[in-house]
Amino acid sequence: MRRAFPSGKLAWADGGYAGELVTWATTTLKPRLTVQIVKRPGDLHAFQVLPRRWVVERPVAWITRYRRTVRDCERLPGHHETIRVLPGVMVKTVGMEFFCYHRDRPGSVGLREELLEEHWSYMDRYQAEMIARGPTLANDGDTPTGSVHILGLPDPAAARAFAFEEPNYQAGVYRDVLLRQWRNLLGRTMWDFPGGRDGGNRYLVLGLGTGPGADLAVPPERDELVAYGPLLSDNGTTWLGTAVLVRAPDPGTARAVLTPDRYVDIEVHSWQFGGRPS
Numbered sequence: 001m002r003r004a005f006p007s008g009k010l011a012w013a014d015g016g017y018a019g020e021l022v023t024w025a026t027t028t029l030k031p032r033l034t035v036q037i038v039k040r041p042g043d044l045h046a047f048q049v050l051p052r053r054w055v056v057e058r059p060v061a062w063i064t065r066y067r068r069t070v071r072d073c074e075r076l077p078g079h080h081e082t083i084r085v086l087p088g089v090m091v092k093t094v095g096m097e098f099f100c101y102h103r104d105r106p107g108s109v110g111l112r113e114e115l116l117e118e119h120w121s122y123m124d125r126y127q128a129e130m131i132a133r134g135p136t137l138a139n140d141g142d143t144p145t146g147s148v149h150i151l152g153l154p155d156p157a158a159a160r161a162f163a164f165e166e167p168n169y170q171a172g173v174y175r176d177v178l179l180r181q182w183r184n185l186l187g188r189t190m191w192d193f194p195g196g197r198d199g200g201n202r203y204l205v206l207g208l209g210t211g212p213g214a215d216l217a218v219p220p221e222r223d224e225l226v227a228y229g230p231l232l233s234d235n236g237t238t239w240l241g242t243a244v245l246v247r248a249p250d251p252g253t254a255r256a257v258l259t260p261d262r263y264v265d266i267e268v269h270s271w272q273f274g275g276r277p278s
Contacts, residue, residue, distance in 0.1 A: 111173050
């Protein structure tokens, strides 16, 4: 391992490896490599994403989706290594799109501000996959009430890892998260929006519903849309609503982008472009 990854400084291991592995690493590998055990909380009786554990489990899940990587049909190690790389290529070139909306817990603004750099650093890892991002705001136009991220990821498991490993979520800034598969009907990112980062009011319009899909065609006012697409089930077959980022003069105009009687509820939140200041 030292020869393969000479620059490595830190390694994570499952709780099952606690004990002799840590002792051996402490006496043999330090200071070149430190081994940390990812522990499951002793009082935990429900599902919870454990830090770093999904980083290992997620690629294993990607690889085993392909039959030829499950059944070892290769005679030569070089062939086996090549076949193992193919799922990674598929993950990067196919993938899915997801809408993720973390809603803030009341009174968490101070903690959010403390974690701002950690949040940005975490999102930097997903910059290439990002379609749109930014905070929702209270009526004062300044206090954050949530965070919107729309991005491409390989599968629902990767999307859950993205949502639950986010530093603000781990620290308790958010009270809940809405995570749905989404479809980019505009075929562009927010950085391609003709209106730019500033100017005019921007809104998140979130329509939740059931039954036959609604608003599946892009509205005529395309140049006022930052992002537009349906919310879907994990398998992408069931319509669950529509998520829109739009420039509009007021909340009522923004709400009118969706057909009112096709939704159980339509939320409208002030929103602004996110990311590190340029």
